[in-house]
Amino acid sequence: SQQGEEDPQALSIQEGENATMNCSYKTSINNLQWYRQNSGRGLVHLILIRSNEREKHSGRLRVTLDTSKKSSSLLITASRAADTASYFCATDAGSSYKLIFGSGTRLLVRP
Amino acid sequence: KAGVTQTPRYLIKTRGQQVTLSCSPISGHRSVSWYQQTPGQGLQFLFEYFSETQRNKGNFPGRFSGRQFSNSRSEMNVSTLELGDSALYLCASSHQGGTNEKLFFGSGTQLSVL
Numbered sequence: 001s002q003q004g005e006e007d008p009q010a011l012s013i014q015e016g017e018n019a020t021m022n023c024s025y026k027t028s029i030n031n032l033q034w035y036r037q038n039s040g041r042g043l044v045h046l047i048l049i050r051s052n053e054r055e056k057h058s059g060r061l062r063v064t065l066d067t068s069k070k071s072s073s074l075l076i077t078a079s080r081a082a083d084t085a086s087y088f089c090a091t092d093a094g095s096s097y098k099l100i101f102g103s104g105t106r107l108l109v110r111p
Numbered sequence: 112k113a114g115v116t117q118t119p120r121y122l123i124k125t126r127g128q129q130v131t132l133s134c135s136p137i138s139g140h141r142s143v144s145w146y147q148q149t150p151g152q153g154l155q156f157l158f159e160y161f162s163e164t165q166r167n168k169g170n171f172p173g174r175f176s177g178r179q180f181s182n183s184r185s186e187m188n189v190s191t192l193e194l195g196d197s198a199l200y201l202c203a204s205s206h207q208g209g210t211n212e213k214l215f216f217g218s219g220t221q222l223s224v225l
Contacts (some may be wrong), residue, residue, distance in 0.1 A: 031210045042115070042201055042216030048209070088154065092210035098167040099210055100155035105206070 004032075004089045012108040019076040021105040023089030024069075032065055033090045033099065034074050043088065046074070061086030078111045112137055113203050117159070117217035125225050129190040132220045134202035136183050140215070142208025143185040145177060148199040157200075160185055161208045189222075197224045 004025045013019050023032070031050050035043040049056045049065045049072065056063045062075040076083055086106050090099040116135040124130050137142050145157040156169040159181035177187040183204075189196055199221050203214035 024122060031211075033213065035214075035216075040199065040219075040221070043203075043214070044216070045213035048211070048213055090136045095167065096210060097142070097159050097161070097208045098156055098169075099133045099214065101146070 004091050004100065006087070006089060006102045006105040008108045009103070010108070013079060015079060015081055015109055015111050017079055019079050019083070019107055019109070021074045021087050023072045023074070023102055025072075025089075025091045025093070025102075027093045029067070029091045031092055032072050033065075033106060034061075034063060034072075035088045035090060035101075037086045037088065037104070039046065039085075046087075049064070058086065076107075077109075081109050081111045083107060084109045093107060115202060115215050115217035117200075117202055117220050119220060120218065121221045123225065124192050126144045126192055126194060128192050128193045129188065130192060130222060130223075131186055131188050132202075134185045134187075134199055134204075134217060136202075136204030137215055138187070140204035140206055141183050142205045142212075143179055143183065144203045144205075144208070144214065145187050146173075146203070148201060149197075154201070155204075155205060157187065159208055166208065168209070192224045194224050196222065 007022045033048045037043045068070040086104045088104045090101045115121045142161045144159040159167040179185045199219045202220045205212040
C-alpha cells in the first residue's frame with residue numbers, strides 16, 4: 001500500500017504560473033523526499049526535508065512539511081515547459097532503509 | 112562519475128519464463144534498491160541490498176529475488192513470469208542506503224510479458 005498520496009493526480013498550468021503539489025502520508029517519518037520523473041525514465045531527486053524542518057528551498061522549488069497534519073507540499077515557481085513531468089513524494093515511514101513512494105502528480109506546463 | 116546503469120533497457124518474455132535484470136550503481140555507492148513501476152500500482156519497493164546483504168524487502172511473492180555482489184553490482188530475478196509482471200523495473204543507489212540520503216536512479220528496464 002502507498003504511504004504517500006499526492007494531490008492532485010494531474011495538473012495543467014500555463015508557463016510562468018506556479019504549480020503546487022501536495023503529499024499526505026499515514027505514519028510518522030524521519031525524512032521526506034521529492035522526486036521528478038520524465039516520461040518512462042528514472043527518477044531524479046529534487047529535495048529532502050527532515051522531520052524537524054518546516055520549509056526548504058532549492059532554486060525555484062519550495063517544500064514545506066507539516067508533521068502534525070502528516071503532509072508536505074512542493075511549490076514550483078515560474079514554471080517552464082521543461083518542468084512537465086511526474087512528481088513523487090517519498091517517505092520512510094520510520095524505516096531506516098526503505099523509501100516508499102506516493103502515487104505521483106502529473107504536471108503539464110503549456111507553452 | 113558514471114550514473115546508475117541498468118541492463119537491458121527493454122526485454123520481452125513470455126509467461127512462465129524467467130528473467131534477470133542487472134544494475135551497476137554509482138562508483139562508491141554500496142546500497143542498491145529495486146522498485147517496480149506500473150500504471151496501476153505506481154512505484155512499489157522490491158528490496159534493498161547493502162554489502163551483499165538484503166536489509167529490507169517489499170511485499171512481493173518469492174518469485175522475485177535479488178542479490179548483490181562484492182563490487183556492489185546487483186541483479187534481480189523473476190521466475191515463472193506472469194502477465195502482471197510487465198512493468199518498468201528501476202534500481203537506485205546511494206552511499207549507505209539511509210533514508211536521509213538521496214537515491215540516484217537508473218533509466219530502468221522495461222519488461223513486457225506476453
